[in-house]
Amino acid sequence: MKKTGAEIMWECLVREGVEVVFGYPGGANMPIYDAMLNYPIHHVLVRHEQGGAHMADGYARASGKVGVAMGTSGPGATNLVTGIATAMMDSSPVVFITGQVAAHLIGGDAFQEIDVTGITLPITKHNYLVTRADEIAEVVREAFYIARSGRPGPVLIDICKNAQIEQTEFIYPEEVKLLGYQPPARAPQHDLEKAVRLIEKAKRPVILCGHGVIVSGAEEALLHFATKTQTPVASTLLGLGAFPASHPLALGMMGMHGEAHTNLAIQNSDLILAFGMRFDDRVTGNLKTYAPKAKKIHVEIDPSEVHKNVHVDLPLVGDLKNVVSDLVPMVDEYDHDEWLNEINGWKSEADERSIMNWPEDGKLYVAHLVHDLWKATGGGAIITTDVGQHQMWTAQYYALEKPNRWITSGGSGTMGFGLPSAIGAWFANKDQEIWAIAGDGGFQMTAAELTTAVQEGANVKVAIMNNNFLGMVRQWQEFFFEKRYSAVNMVSPDFVKLADAHGVPARRITTREEVDEAIQWARQTPGPVVLEFRVEKEDAVYPMVPAGASLDQMMRRPVRQ
Amino acid sequence: MQYTFIALVENKPGVLNRVASLFRRRNFNIESLAVGRTEKPEVSRMTMVVDCPNGDMDAHKIEANLYKLVNVIDVQDVSRQPSVTRDLALIKVKAAPERRAEVNSLASIFRARIVDVATDSVIVEVTGTEEKIEGMVELLRPLGIMEMVRTGQIAMTRGANAGIRRMPGMEDNGYEYDLEAAEMLP
Ligand SMILES: Cc1ncc(C[n+]2csc(CCOP(=O)(O)OP(=O)(O)O)c2C)c(N)n1
Ligand SMILES: [Mg+2]
Numbered sequence: 001m002k003k004t005g006a007e008i009m010w011e012c013l014v015r016e017g018v019e020v021v022f023g024y025p026g027g028a029n030m031p032i033y034d035a036m037l038n039y040p041i042h043h044v045l046v047r048h049e050q051g052g053a054h055m056a057d058g059y060a061r062a063s064g065k066v067g068v069a070m071g072t073s074g075p076g077a078t079n080l081v082t083g084i085a086t087a088m089m090d091s092s093p094v095v096f097i098t099g100q101v102a103a104h105l106i107g108g109d110a111f112q113e114i115d116v117t118g119i120t121l122p123i124t125k126h127n128y129l130v131t132r133a134d135e136i137a138e139v140v141r142e143a144f145y146i147a148r149s150g151r152p153g154p155v156l157i158d159i160c161k162n163a164q165i166e167q168t169e170f171i172y173p174e175e176v177k178l179l180g181y182q183p184p185a186r187a188p189q190h191d192l193e194k195a196v197r198l199i200e201k202a203k204r205p206v207i208l209c210g211h212g213v214i215v216s217g218a219e220e221a222l223l224h225f226a227t228k229t230q231t232p233v234a235s236t237l238l239g240l241g242a243f244p245a246s247h248p249l250a251l252g253m254m255g256m257h258g259e260a261h262t263n264l265a266i267q268n269s270d271l272i273l274a275f276g277m278r279f280d281d282r283v284t285g286n287l288k289t290y291a292p293k294a295k296k297i298h299v300e301i302d303p304s305e306v307h308k309n310v311h312v313d314l315p316l317v318g319d320l321k322n323v324v325s326d327l328v329p330m331v332d333e334y335d336h337d338e339w340l341n342e343i344n345g346w347k348s349e350a351d352e353r354s355i356m357n358w359p360e361d362g363k364l365y366v367a368h369l370v371h372d373l374w375k376a377t378g379g380g381a382i383i384t385t386d387v388g389q390h391q392m393w394t395a396q397y398y399a400l401e402k403p404n405r406w407i408t409s410g411g412s413g414t415m416g417f418g419l420p421s422a423i424g425a426w427f428a429n430k431d432q433e434i435w436a437i438a439g440d441g442g443f444q445m446t447a448a449e450l451t452t453a454v455q456e457g458a459n460v461k462v463a464i465m466n467n468n469f470l471g472m473v474r475q476w477q478e479f480f481f482e483k484r485y486s487a488v489n490m491v492s493p494d495f496v497k498l499a500d501a502h503g504v505p506a507r508r509i510t511t512r513e514e515v516d517e518a519i520q521w522a523r524q525t526p527g528p529v530v531l532e533f534r535v536e537k538e539d540a541v542y543p544m545v546p547a548g549a550s551l552d553q554m555m556r557r558p559v560r561q
Numbered sequence: 562m563q564y565t566f567i568a569l570v571e572n573k574p575g576v577l578n579r580v581a582s583l584f585r586r587r588n589f590n591i592e593s594l595a596v597g598r599t600e601k602p603e604v605s606r607m608t609m610v611v612d613c614p615n616g617d618m619d620a621h622k623i624e625a626n627l628y629k630l631v632n633v634i635d636v637q638d639v640s641r642q643p644s645v646t647r648d649l650a651l652i653k654v655k656a657a658p659e660r661r662a663e664v665n666s667l668a669s670i671f672r673a674r675i676v677d678v679a680t681d682s683v684i685v686e687v688t689g690t691e692e693k694i695e696g697m698v699e700l701l702r703p704l705g706i707m708e709m710v711r712t713g714q715i716a717m718t719r720g721a722n723a724g725i726r727r728m729p730g731m732e733d734n735g736y737e738y739d740l741e742a743a744e745m746l747p
Contacts, residue, residue, distance in 0.1 A: 121579065122586050126631045129575070146631060179571055179603075180634040184728075303728050304625035307618060317728070 005133030006035035006164040012140035020427045022052035026072025029099030031164035047448035051420040053083020056094045058424030061407045067094040074112030085123040089411025093152035102162040103131035116158045125153030133166035145176045150183025151302040187316035187323045202271035204339045205231045211238035212276015214403040218321035224328045230336045234262045238410040245399035255283035256545045257392040261346035267552040272296045276320045279309040285551035353557045364535045370397040376519045381433040386418035386442030389471040392541045394437045416445030422460040440466040450502045453528040461522045464532045475540045499530035506530035564613045564640040571632040572605040593713030608715045621727045637724025646716040652685045655705035671697045
């Protein structure tokens with residue numbers, strides 16, 4: 001039967017199991033929006049395409065499925081760009097669909113014509129320009145397959161208006177045939193054997209648990225491997241949740257704002273097992289002095305990550321779940337008591353400095369707030385964050401036991417991510433409690449999506465950590481620019497009134513005593529809620545490894561008498 | 562250090578742009594790039610000569626990143642494999658009638674051909690390795706080179722030889738991990 005290109009597109013989305021798309025209409029995608037009315041897919045009208053992109057990303061991260069965001073040509077597409085780059089940096093499977101001017105107009109600078117495939121070439125896993133209706137079925141099928149397989153990532157489909165309108169025979173491709181695309185599945189046996197030999201020799205091993213563990217669903221395998229070999233597990237920002245924070249082998253977060261004992265463990269280790277992580281500069285510090293005594297095994301699905309930043313002794317290229325599961329029966333049981341004791345020694349020293357052990361001084365600290373939220377929610381909420389100090393404190397103090405509940409922009413550090421990604425996560429899991437933790441700065445970047453939350457009845461709770469500053473930049477200016485504060489002082493609207501104008505219940509909290517009650521109130525109030533916490537203005541995130549410094553050269557929180 | 566890669570890619574619009582964009586984005590310098598059809602209509606073949614200041618490490622990076630492109634089917638490093646490499650140059654030289662004999666004899670030494678003769682210039686066509694063409698160019702230079710164009714290198718391995726495929730995880734990937742140092746762990 002003949003269908004229009006737009007109908008074929010929706011038909012294919014239905015077959016991919018798409019339940020919800022986040023988008024914004026315009027001239028170049030009107031046929032798509034017209035056809036949409038006949039298909040059982042919920043469309044969320046966002047307030048800015050960037051918000052839609054982050055929603056699709058949040059949906060993807062919370063569900064493990066492919067998210068979908070749409071926009072029109074030209075400015076619609078360019079508004080998506082930040083969201084596309086964010087998904088790319090964090091390997092998030094999102095399919096972006098943009099309208100494009102009619103094929104015969106391409107190259108002529110027609111109204112709202114922008115070279116979107118050109119712009120997004122380096123920030124997508126792959127992209128397509130579709131000029132004919134009969135290409136659509138195959139392209140959509142491929143796009144979803146590429147987005148979710150291997151190392152996931154965003155795929156963009158730019159569909160010319162004529163291709164949306166033209167009619168053609170709908171033939172659904174049963175198979176995806178891609179000549180040049182075969183994600184590696186398993187590491188070869190002889191490489192696994194080499195790994196076993198390295199593990200055998202190690203006295204001070206550490207696992208670096210990255211986002212790849214969650215993406216490949218390798219949490220169980222990791223748990224088996226770590227417990228069998230008694231290897232402590234440090235996490236990257238995006239790896240948090242893959243390994244239960246309460247486990248005795250859990251070291252917590254590594255890197256620039258990682259825990260001191262974790263960074264010390266890495267620097268003093270003799271074997272690093274990097275699982276699905278990419279040695280980002282935020283976790284390695286100075287590469288020249290990084291883990292100098294350690295042999296390095298890198299388990300990774302993307303060969304281009306191997307030797308990219310850190311030269312490793314043994315790459316095991318394959319799907320992490322397969323590789324680690326293959327290793328578990330091959331390794332012996334070990335106990336690294338001496339090593340674990342040493343790490344625990346560093347840990348107790350670090351605990352003394354922890355802000356958690358500060359006596360009440362009447363001020364509101366984000367670290368305390370996050371801890372209170374963790375207690376109130378039993379550690380079980382989906383947490384999204386924006387970018388800045390509050391993000392790091394949330395990573396440090398919302399101890400995660402399970403994966404897919406921690407949604408934050410890591411690689412790209414995109415301010416404005418928190419609220420929209422929470423709305424997206426809600427569509428993935430409507431029964432789950434969801435909190436977006438945002439700074440006063442980042443919240444304002446995508447605050448308009450509050451209305452989207454209202455329109456959709458999205459049950460997301462927003463906690464604004466208002467320090468009246470672009471806090472993270474202020475902290476750098478304090479530490480590295482002699483406290484010359486430049487463009488970090490923020491005048492904000494009255495957030496409670498702002499929420500009120502959106503019809504969102506809201507409260508302002510200024511003391512620690514009010515915190516619990518306010519959190520409970522928010523939890524019991526259906527639909528979106530905003531809590532504005534007036535927090536200590538000039539607190540700093542510790543420990544901190546200054547950019548470019550060695551990982552063990554941490555600035556530590558001053559000890560309080 | 563210069564490396565020569567052969568990449569088989571899908572013959573689709575925009576693929577050349579993807580490859581070129583990758584080299585730019587990952588900060589590699591392309592010395593030459595030649596693209597053309599192959600025996601299969603759906604496949605194009607690229608020969609790339611790339612500057613690799615970090616030797617094999619860079620070659621690995623280039624291969625791995627090329628494979629990330631969905632349209633790239635196969636990549637081989639033929640830099641140090643027995644192979645035939647050719648470049649073709651057209652060189653327009655100043656040559657008044659009384660100097661044509663000189664150009665002619667130079668050309669014959671290099672097995673080059675004169676493919677066009679005008680009143681005061683000729684076009685010399687020369688095929689061969691980089692060195693041979695460089696050599697020819699140097700000798701023609703004193704006569705006065707008016708214009709020159711080169712195709713860039715193309716390469717093919719000899720007989721049953723194949724290039725190195727460096728992807729970790731592939732069998733015979735040319736990587737040998739030296740575990741000797743591992744034995745010395747405390
Ligand atoms: C889109 C974007 N612009 C700029 C930055 C740089 N930046 C990183 S953190 C930060 C401050 C964030 O301030 P706020 O949202 O109030 O959070 P806080 O650090 O105070 O918790 C800025 C400006 C960024 N990460 N993203
Ligand atoms: Mg702030």
